[in-house]
Amino acid sequence: MKRIPVVGPAITRIHRNLFFKQKPFPGSEGYWIQRYATGGNSGEGSYNRLAEFKAEIINGFVKDNRVTSIIEYGCGDGNQLKLAEYPSYVGFDISPKAIEICSDFFRNDKTKSFKMMSEYMGEKAQLTLSMDVIYHLIEDDIYNSHMERLFSSSERFVIIYSSDYDDEHIYHEKRRKFTRWVDAFALNWKLKSHIPNRFPFNGRDQTGSLSDFYIYEASRDLVNK
Template sequence: MNSVQKIWENRYIIGGNSGAGSYGVLCDYKSKFINTFINDKNIKSMIEFGSGDGNQMEQFEIDNYIGLDISEYIINVCKQKYKDITNKNFITYDEYYKNSNKYDLAISLDVIYHLVEDVIYIKYMDDLFSSTNKFVIIYSTDWKEKYNGSHVYHRNFTKYIDVKFKNAKLIYHEPNKYPSLSTAEFYIYSINN
């Protein structure tokens, strides 16, 4: 188990949640933004990398949702909690790697700056961009700053994407409407095949 996985596994086991960004006004803001995009682009399927406790997912208006998280504990909690919602499912990374599906939309909300290990960050970005042939939405900070001993490492991911994923084009950027609550912003990429 890597350090990022340990942090989140332990957090969920002791009863913690996905964090302030998955609740309240920020949850509502992100859900409205994503639901508008889903409606405007006629998105039918979506995978979320870092679905956490599922609270954010409850507001998504999508035909087919897959939530993926590094915490097997919270995935099992979500599978049980949301078992009666047939169009929204949760899977572990092991289950994800057995599946070759492509989704209309892949999303990453408040995750990238928690990936403090470079090898985990690189794998995460590869998985995120290989899971879709249409769109990626990222909600994160976009500058480089590491906090020693912390579970936060801000990364300049847009530069990384420009170099690593030549088929991805940034089509929209929205500064946060609540900058006093979060420094993360929205970035939408289209995938050109």
């Protein structure tokens, strides 16, 4: 393929989209590994007003509920994390480049650490996070593993930021009604709060989001184990 000069983030996105469309889809893990390796970022949802909205909700929740430890599955490039106010945080990702970026940027922050998903060793936290991740998990086995780990590794709360309906319209996305999975398999968890997006997607630009907040709380029996 002829090399295309890349100037600016908009051109970078066009170049990356053309690159992936000319090759077979590498799977959800391969897609994100290649995306970060070729200069891509975590996407519009981790920047600007959407990032500020997400930080406001989660920071407030952490403070109000005296959460002392957080695990995030899919930390991405760390831009969202720059707005976080967390006492203790571990971010996991499948992309070596994403982990490298985060580890470098937060190298002097002793409250944060980052690991490859393959390095997960059963860590637990009071709160686990999945933000703009679920609909990027194309494969059912990867999706099920993500959901199982998300709930099994939490001691008190799970926060999911995602759409909640079934649809497939973009090659690297698969919208899932994940609440169906929760109802079927996370029997010791209850929905504590549903917070609609302050900036819902209007179908015309990339400044809105299809994701809402779903906050789950463990039952008393599970917490007391």
